[in-house]
Amino acid sequence: MSDEASLEPPLEPVSLSRRLAAEALGTAMLLAVVVGSGIMGERLAGGNDAIALIANTLATGAGLTVLIVVFGPLSGAHFNPAVTLVFALRREIGAGLAAAYALVQAVGGIAGVWAAHAMFAEPVWQVSAKLRAGPSQMFSEAVATFGLIVTILGCVRLRPAFTPMAVGLYITAAYWFTASTSFANPAVTLARCLSNTFAGIAPASAPGFVAGQLAGALAAAALMAWLLPTRRA
Amino acid sequence: MSDEASLEPPLEPVSLSRRLAAEALGTAMLLAVVVGSGIMGERLAGGNDAIALIANTLATGAGLTVLIVVFGPLSGAHFNPAVTLVFALRREIGAGLAAAYALVQAVGGIAGVWAAHAMFAEPVWQVSAKLRAGPSQMFSEAVATFGLIVTILGCVRLRPAFTPMAVGLYITAAYWFTASTSFANPAVTLARCLSNTFAGIAPASAPGFVAGQLAGALAAAALMAWLLPTRRA
Amino acid sequence: MSDEASLEPPLEPVSLSRRLAAEALGTAMLLAVVVGSGIMGERLAGGNDAIALIANTLATGAGLTVLIVVFGPLSGAHFNPAVTLVFALRREIGAGLAAAYALVQAVGGIAGVWAAHAMFAEPVWQVSAKLRAGPSQMFSEAVATFGLIVTILGCVRLRPAFTPMAVGLYITAAYWFTASTSFANPAVTLARCLSNTFAGIAPASAPGFVAGQLAGALAAAALMAWLLPTRRA
Amino acid sequence: MSDEASLEPPLEPVSLSRRLAAEALGTAMLLAVVVGSGIMGERLAGGNDAIALIANTLATGAGLTVLIVVFGPLSGAHFNPAVTLVFALRREIGAGLAAAYALVQAVGGIAGVWAAHAMFAEPVWQVSAKLRAGPSQMFSEAVATFGLIVTILGCVRLRPAFTPMAVGLYITAAYWFTASTSFANPAVTLARCLSNTFAGIAPASAPGFVAGQLAGALAAAALMAWLLPTRRA
Numbered sequence: 001m002s003d004e005a006s007l008e009p010p011l012e013p014v015s016l017s018r019r020l021a022a023e024a025l026g027t028a029m030l031l032a033v034v035v036g037s038g039i040m041g042e043r044l045a046g047g048n049d050a051i052a053l054i055a056n057t058l059a060t061g062a063g064l065t066v067l068i069v070v071f072g073p074l075s076g077a078h079f080n081p082a083v084t085l086v087f088a089l090r091r092e093i094g095a096g097l098a099a100a101y102a103l104v105q106a107v108g109g110i111a112g113v114w115a116a117h118a119m120f121a122e123p124v125w126q127v128s129a130k131l132r133a134g135p136s137q138m139f140s141e142a143v144a145t146f147g148l149i150v151t152i153l154g155c156v157r158l159r160p161a162f163t164p165m166a167v168g169l170y171i172t173a174a175y176w177f178t179a180s181t182s183f184a185n186p187a188v189t190l191a192r193c194l195s196n197t198f199a200g201i202a203p204a205s206a207p208g209f210v211a212g213q214l215a216g217a218l219a220a221a222a223l224m225a226w227l228l229p230t231r232r233a
Numbered sequence: 234m235s236d237e238a239s240l241e242p243p244l245e246p247v248s249l250s251r252r253l254a255a256e257a258l259g260t261a262m263l264l265a266v267v268v269g270s271g272i273m274g275e276r277l278a279g280g281n282d283a284i285a286l287i288a289n290t291l292a293t294g295a296g297l298t299v300l301i302v303v304f305g306p307l308s309g310a311h312f313n314p315a316v317t318l319v320f321a322l323r324r325e326i327g328a329g330l331a332a333a334y335a336l337v338q339a340v341g342g343i344a345g346v347w348a349a350h351a352m353f354a355e356p357v358w359q360v361s362a363k364l365r366a367g368p369s370q371m372f373s374e375a376v377a378t379f380g381l382i383v384t385i386l387g388c389v390r391l392r393p394a395f396t397p398m399a400v401g402l403y404i405t406a407a408y409w410f411t412a413s414t415s416f417a418n419p420a421v422t423l424a425r426c427l428s429n430t431f432a433g434i435a436p437a438s439a440p441g442f443v444a445g446q447l448a449g450a451l452a453a454a455a456l457m458a459w460l461l462p463t464r465r466a
Numbered sequence: 467m468s469d470e471a472s473l474e475p476p477l478e479p480v481s482l483s484r485r486l487a488a489e490a491l492g493t494a495m496l497l498a499v500v501v502g503s504g505i506m507g508e509r510l511a512g513g514n515d516a517i518a519l520i521a522n523t524l525a526t527g528a529g530l531t532v533l534i535v536v537f538g539p540l541s542g543a544h545f546n547p548a549v550t551l552v553f554a555l556r557r558e559i560g561a562g563l564a565a566a567y568a569l570v571q572a573v574g575g576i577a578g579v580w581a582a583h584a585m586f587a588e589p590v591w592q593v594s595a596k597l598r599a600g601p602s603q604m605f606s607e608a609v610a611t612f613g614l615i616v617t618i619l620g621c622v623r624l625r626p627a628f629t630p631m632a633v634g635l636y637i638t639a640a641y642w643f644t645a646s647t648s649f650a651n652p653a654v655t656l657a658r659c660l661s662n663t664f665a666g667i668a669p670a671s672a673p674g675f676v677a678g679q680l681a682g683a684l685a686a687a688a689l690m691a692w693l694l695p696t697r698r699a
Numbered sequence: 700m701s702d703e704a705s706l707e708p709p710l711e712p713v714s715l716s717r718r719l720a721a722e723a724l725g726t727a728m729l730l731a732v733v734v735g736s737g738i739m740g741e742r743l744a745g746g747n748d749a750i751a752l753i754a755n756t757l758a759t760g761a762g763l764t765v766l767i768v769v770f771g772p773l774s775g776a777h778f779n780p781a782v783t784l785v786f787a788l789r790r791e792i793g794a795g796l797a798a799a800y801a802l803v804q805a806v807g808g809i810a811g812v813w814a815a816h817a818m819f820a821e822p823v824w825q826v827s828a829k830l831r832a833g834p835s836q837m838f839s840e841a842v843a844t845f846g847l848i849v850t851i852l853g854c855v856r857l858r859p860a861f862t863p864m865a866v867g868l869y870i871t872a873a874y875w876f877t878a879s880t881s882f883a884n885p886a887v888t889l890a891r892c893l894s895n896t897f898a899g900i901a902p903a904s905a906p907g908f909v910a911g912q913l914a915g916a917l918a919a920a921a922l923m924a925w926l927l928p929t930r931r932a
Contacts, residue, residue, distance in 0.1 A: 018925075018926055021926065022926065025922075029846060032842065032876055033872050033875075033876040034876075035876075036875065036876030036877060036878075037872070037875035037876045040752075040875045040876065040878070041749060041875065044747075044748040044749035044752060045747070045749040046746075046747050046748075046749065047279075048277075048278070048279050048281070048284070048747075048749075049277040049279075050274060050277035050278040050279065050281075050284045050285065050288055051284060051747070051749045051750060051753070052749065053273075053277060053288070054284070054287065054288060054291070054753065055749055055752070055753060055756075055875050056875075057288075057291065058753070058756065058871060058872075058875065059871065059872040059874075059875035059876050060872070061295070062760070062868035062869070062871040062872040063868070063869070063871075063872030063873075063876065065865075065868055066850055066865050066868050066869045066872065069850075069853070069854060069857075069858055069861055069865050070849060070850055070853030070854065070857070070865070071853070072857075073857045073858075074926065074927075115842060116876065118835065118838055119835055119838055119839040119842060119876075119877055119878045119879075120835065120878045121833070121835040121878070134354070136351065136352055136353065136354040139351055139352055140352040143265070143348060143352060147262060150303060151299055151303060154302070154303030154304070155302060155303065158302075158303070158306045159302055159306075162302055162397075164861075166298075166299050166302050166303070168868075169295040169296070169298055169299050169401075170295070170296070170299045172291060172292065172295040172296075173266050173270070173291075173292040173293070173295040173296030173299065174296075175292075176266075176269065176270035176273045176274065176288050176289075176291065176292035177265055177266040177267075177268075177269030177270045177273070177292050177296065177349065177352075178269060178352055179269075179273070179352045179353045179354065180352075223258075226251075227251055227254065227255065227307065228307075280512075281510075281511070281512050281514070281517070282510040282512075283507060283510035283511040283512065283514075283517045283518065283521055284517060286506075286510060286521070287517070287520065287521060287524070290521075290524065294528070367587070369584065369585055369586065369587040372584055372585055373585040376498070376581060376585060380495060383536060384532055384535075384536060387535070387536030387537070388535060388536065391535075391536070391539045392535055392539075395535055395630075399531075399532050399535050399536070402528035402529070402531055402532050402634075403528070403529070403532045405524060405525065405528040405529075406499050406503070406524075406525040406526070406528040406529030406532065407529075408525075409499075409502065409503035409506045409507065409521050409522075409524070409525035410498055410499040410500075410501075410502030410503045410506070410525050410529065410582065410585075411502060411585055412502075412506070412585045412586045412587065413585075456491075459484075460484055460487065460488065460540065461540075513745075514743075514744070514745050514747070514750070515743040515745075516740060516743035516744040516745065516747075516750045516751065516754055517750060519739075519743060519754070520750070520753065520754060520757070523754075523757065524757075527761070600820070602817065602818055602819065602820040605817055605818055606818040609731065609814060609818060613728060616769060617765055617768075617769055620768070620769030620770070621768060621769065624768075624769070624772045625768055625772075628768055628863075632764075632765050632768050632769070635761040635762070635764055635765050635867075636761070636762070636765045638757060638758065638761040638762075639732050639736070639757075639758040639759070639761040639762030639765065640762075641758075642732075642735065642736035642739045642740065642754050642755075642757065642758035643731055643732040643733075643734075643735030643736045643739065643758050643762065643815065643818075644735060644818055645735075645739070645818045645819045645820070646818075689724075692717075693717055693720065693721065693773065694773075
């Protein structure tokens with residue numbers, strides 16, 4: 001069992017504290033981008049939600065690519081408990097480290113939402129009232145996370161240098177081709193419960209989202225284990 | 234005669250079942266992106282079709298690049314019977330495998346449309362009533378497919394690593410510079426007959442589209458055979 | 467004196483007929499993209515010119531990158547008499563070949579405009595009535611072409627592999643930061659005289675545009691000759 | 700102490716006059732892009748500020764990437780006194796050269812604003828009346844500059860070839876996820892005081908912006924010194 005759950009091969013051994021700091025900071029910045037650009041988009045778009053979502057998409061796709069470029073060599077740039085779970089199932093990260101990753105992802109994500117609120121002079125503490133429920137939303141999250149894991153596992157194996165761009169481009173597409181705008185990430189889902197803005201989700205809708213995400217992630221992991229067998233010797 | 238019809242050199246021999254699965258899954262995800270983002274764009278755009286098409290374009294260009302990155306090394310990432318035909322004429326893929334590719338592309342494409350409908354809580358079974366007829370539409374499809382084949386054959390020969398990005402960027406442009414929004418793909422055309430949404434096409438218009446696509450593909454294949462002769466020995 | 471006016475090093479000697487065909491076809495496709503996406507943008511945008519220009523920008527930036535990727539190794543992918551002139555002044559292309567390039571660029575550009583008209587069921591023969599006059603427009607063209615030549619000469623010398631993307635990104639920016647939407651190309655200016663659509667320019671405004679373009683090109687060539695001296699031996 | 704404050708390793712020793720010219724010209728072109736595309740966006744957007752900012756974002760992200768590609772090998776492409784300060788604190792640029800960089804950045808930035816005004820037939824001399832005040836704006840600038848320095852220091856160390864694209868993508872995101880639209884640059888702040896257009900900022904708001912920028916830059920420099928220790932021997 002290895003502790004190298006990196007999307008990228010690390011340049012050198014990275015200490016545990018730096019790994020966790022990278023994972024927390026990266027997830028915080030991701031949520032600041034998602035929630036902040038959602039607020040800005042909604043404020044400026046004059047009621048046209050497509051324009052607000054285009055802005056939200058541009059910011060998220062661009063920002064996510066940069067965060068994976070910068071933090072990938074340090075922590076693997078998971079920023080996502082579903083991704084960490086898949087690497088744990090593949091035994092590319094130990095269970096203890098995986099649990100620590102998930103914890104700092106959750107804490108970082110919430111900090112990022114609060115930073116976005118502070119930047120936009122919103123109350124820091126909020127709870128979303130935006131229901132996103134029903135089987136179509138859950139299926140959307142399953143598809144969204146399935147595609148994300150397929151993208152990550154395919155790139156890590158076949159084209160590692162393109163991984164940051166591929167993940168950013170994938171989310172750019174997924175904001176639009178899924179009915180749920182593709183959260184695809186339990187830590188993001190949790191954090192967005194705490195923002196009653198464009199990007200928020202009511203806590204009552206969160207369990208369905210997370211269930212869909214985990215189902216999609218597991219399906220993708222199983223498929224890719226068959227499609228790209230790791231034994232090459 | 235070779236069976237290596239890849240846009241990218243495969244990392245290792247890929248079994249037939251994995252090739253066909255990659256081709257089917259990739260085409261399914263492509264159609265889910267095209268049709269899903271079309272539905273989302275139209276729902277949010279408040280009646281402004283340019284905004285809906287910008288969203289559709291961003292999602293398709295980004296998603297297609299990612300799909301070619303991930304599936305290119307497995308199946309060549311054709312996702313398109315016109316592309317497969319060109320490689321068959323160039324004797325870079327055998328006739329039997331080419332026929333199998335076209336079949337799974339068609340089946341995958343339809344499955345992708347149905348997945349998009351399920352995500353957006355639309356009836357799964359639909360038939361488009363959107364007529365896209367006339368010589369200008371056919372000529373548009375010929376130009377669109379001509380440019381696609383020129384892009385693919387030029388990149389594969391001259392800059393293989395840029396192929397996924399180039400194809401995504403080409404389609405980004407082609408959604409706008411052709412009057413038909415550049416289907417450029419018989420499997421996509423067939424699948425979009427089964428969606429009565431933004432991206433749909435009435436079955437009555439499909440034969441003209443496919444005829445234009447094949448004419449454009451053959452013209453591009455002939456031109457590129459002269460422009461980039463393959464004999465280098 | 468060399469005949470290798472390539473933005474990219476050619477993979478192998480390319481015959482004169484193939485060079486000229488590449489230059490003509492590339493310029494034709496560039497104009498089809500510029501004019502076609504302008505028509506589509508204007509038709510769909512519901513009177514909002516910013517939305518139309520965003521669509522026009524996305525298509526042009528994406529399409530131009532692809533065309534340079536594909537045709538760069540064959541002809542250098544100038545598509546622009548101002549670029550050819552600069553390479554001729556730098557003695558990287560002979561005078562005779564430069565004149566032939568300029569001729570096929572002009573012919574190809576006009577063919578591309580006509581192809582766009584045919585795709586959109588517009589009359590093939592048109593003359594623009596859109597005046598774009600005044601010193602601010604001329605200064606805009608000078609700045610636009612200055613920046614284009616700085617981009618090309620900087621990339622060719624310092625980062626050749628990034629040239630196609632850099633030129634596409636430069637034009638993406640220049641459509642918006644210049645008051646003239648950055649034609650930056652005498653062949654494009656001539657061809658756009660023949661389209662009375664979104665991207666057109668009245669013939670009466672063309673000489674001022676071309677004068678600005680040449681002034682900007684020469685200023686950039688002089689600056690870059692100082693900034694990046696070619697003697698390295 | 701080294702004078703090599705490059706974002707990129709220079710290809711060969713670059714003379715002081717060329718370095719300063721590159722830094723001045725690059726900053727001038729950056730401001731022409733920022734202010735010019737702001738004017739164009741506002742003029743065409745029909746009152747929808749989100750559409751204007753999308754255009755402003757596309758132009759700035761694309762243009763900034765190109766400018767770093769071209770001028771990075773010459774001067775390091777700082778274009779930003781906060782970036783120069785961080786490299787000076789890291790002793791990667793001498794104090795005298797750093798001061799000269801800051802001076803030509805300021806002069807270049809103002810020249811770029813005036814060039815934009817001339818292109819758009821605006822009065823060259825303007826002073827902005829657009830107040831951007833309050834703690835949320837200052838905090839936004841701190842976050843924006845923090846993220847910019849994290850991006851630059853991470854890329855320079857871990858993925859230098861991706862630096863130009865990463866900085867362009869970061870600013871693309873930051874225009875939207877910060878309430879201040881991410882100036883993140885004291886020279887840009889100064890220059891934008893002299894434009895009473897979409898991108899302007901009232902001189903009374905500038906000190907708060909610069910204070911936020913410096914605080915964010917110093918915090919990022921401290922964090923990255925810990926996260927990516929430079930000693931590898």
